[in-house]
Amino acid sequence: MDGLDRFDIAILRELQADGRLSNAELSTRVGLSAAPCWRRVRALEEGGYIKGYRAEIDRHKIGLGVLAFVRLDAERNNANVTRQLEEAIRAVPEVISCHYISGTGTFELQVVSRDLNSFSQFARDVLLNLPNVKDLHTSFSLGEVKAGGALPLGQLLSDRSPGG
Template sequence: MLDKFDLTILDELQRDGRLTNAELAQRVGLSAAPCWRRVRALEEAGYIRGYHADIDRQKIGLGVLAFVRLDADRNSGDVTRELEEAIRKIPEVISCHYISGAGTFELQVVAQDLDAFSRLARTVLINLPNVKDLHTSFSLGEVKESRALPLAHLKAAT
């Protein structure tokens, strides 16, 4: 069971994963050694999966963000697993989710420009195993982007 110290650690590390243990301990209200032990325990329990750099996709030349609904021809066992595995291998696909309603998967795809996206869609995505159709929407601007998860529901329970 997570306590208030664990939740504060998670909250602070979501905001800044580069905090030193001393800085984190001060923010959490613990001394350095217990704070370090708690961070390690959260990592080992799978609450903290890793630490990542947040890279600005536009600064590295990936100006197009597309949302691609992929319709599979059949949604069964081996065929679906083969499609999943093929999707995982495409570096331009930065996120993939099973979805309800129309379609099977929703992909987030990045590309340098519309021509690059078009080539990827026509040569790779439409030719994935068991793909029946693609439906694409393009981001016209980002209103909010965050990987930080809300923790208020956990704080209320403690």
């Protein structure tokens, strides 16, 4: 895709709000007929704008009451050590998000657990035993203000060329 026009942006906005929309409903909402809407969705998928679809699950309802933010410090920061640690982190299902960060620490992880005791055991048995881990610093979520938010798309409208 060469660029996104107002229909593509509208499709992205609607699908972020509800990824289960039928093509018929989506096409009505964005003002296109069904076939061109479907082609645009396919092009957005193939172009990598839409990475996938999934259900957003309430972690509390499935018994994961603790959300921890863990800053993980690596023993040494070189390419091989970092790659080993990244691979190990990817393999841990309780780590739901991981970012390589600037400043103090090497990685910032979001970790879910049943309760504080489970998290404590997990930190000792799993996180501290990841390759080349020097230290952990943990903060716990005391309540969610905003999560799973849609990405802002306003910059796409201002980036468009006139007449696009």
